[in-house]
Amino acid sequence: MKDLKAIILGILVGLPVLVILFAFGVYYLGCGTNNTCYGAAAPLGTPIPTLIPASLPAPKVGADAAPLKPRCHVAALDLLGAWVSAGYQETEPFHFTDVTGLDCTANFKDDVQMLFITPNVWYDGAPACTTCHYADVIKATKNMDLSSYAGILAGSGRANAEPKGNDILGGGTWDQALLYAMLYAPDGKTTINRPAMPLGRPANVPAKGPVIAAGIPPAQ
Ligand code: HEC
Structure with a gap:
C-alpha cells in the first residue's frame, strides 16, 4: 500500500x-x-530544389556550339597566288591580303590543299581536282597528282611516274604558272584556249574562283 x-x-x-x-x-x-x-x-524555401535556377547561360547548339575561329576571306586564285609567290612552302606560313584588306596568315595544309582535294569548293557539284588528277600518276589525267604537296610540286606529264614532270607553278611566278592559266577563267573560259579547271566548270564561276574562308586575321 x-x-x-x-x-x-x-x-x-x-x-x-x-x-x-x-x-x-x-x-x-x-x-x-x-x-x-x-x-x-x-x-x-524547400530544401530540395525543384527548379534549377535560370542563372546559367542557355546551352549552345548547332553552329554556335563551338566558337568559330575568325577566318579571312579571299578569292581561291588570290590565295593560290600568294602561296606560289611566297615560294610554295609546305609548312611555312605565308601572308595574303583578304577581301577586306587584312594581312592574313595561311599555310598549305590548312588552307591551300583543300582547294585540290575537296569537292564542291569551286562551285556547287564541282568534283575535287583529285577526281581526275590523283596519286596513281600513270593513270591520272595529264599524269598529274594533285592529292599531295609532293604531287603538286612534281607537276604534270609524269607518264612513267617520274619524280619531276612539267612545272605547273611557274617556278614561283604566279601569272606564268600553268595552274593559274588553267584556273583563271572569266566567263568560264581560260585565256589559253584550254578547258577551265575543274573540268566542267560553269561560266558563272568568278574568274578567280569563289571567295573562300581561309587563313587567320592578324591578332587584335
Ligand atoms: C573531271 C576531270 C578533271 C578535274 C576534276 C580536274 N581536271 Fe585538270 N585536267 C583535266 C583534263 C581532261 C585536262 C586536259 C585539258 C586539255 O585538254 O587541255 C586537265 C588539265 C589540267 C592542267 C594542265 C596540265 C598540263 O600539263 O597540261 C592543270 C594544271 C589542271 N588540269 C589542274 C586542275 C585543277 C587545279 C583542278 C581542280 C581545281 C582540276 N584540274 C580538276 C581533267 C580534270
Missing part, C-alpha cells in the same frame, strides 16, 4: 516536471537564450 502511494506520488510530481522540462527544452532549442525564435521558423 505504501509502495502504491509512492508510485502515484512519483507520477503526480514526476510527470509535470517532465512536461515542464520538455516544454523548456523545445523552447530553448527553438529560441535559444535570447528569445529570438528563428530556430523554430520554417526553413526558407
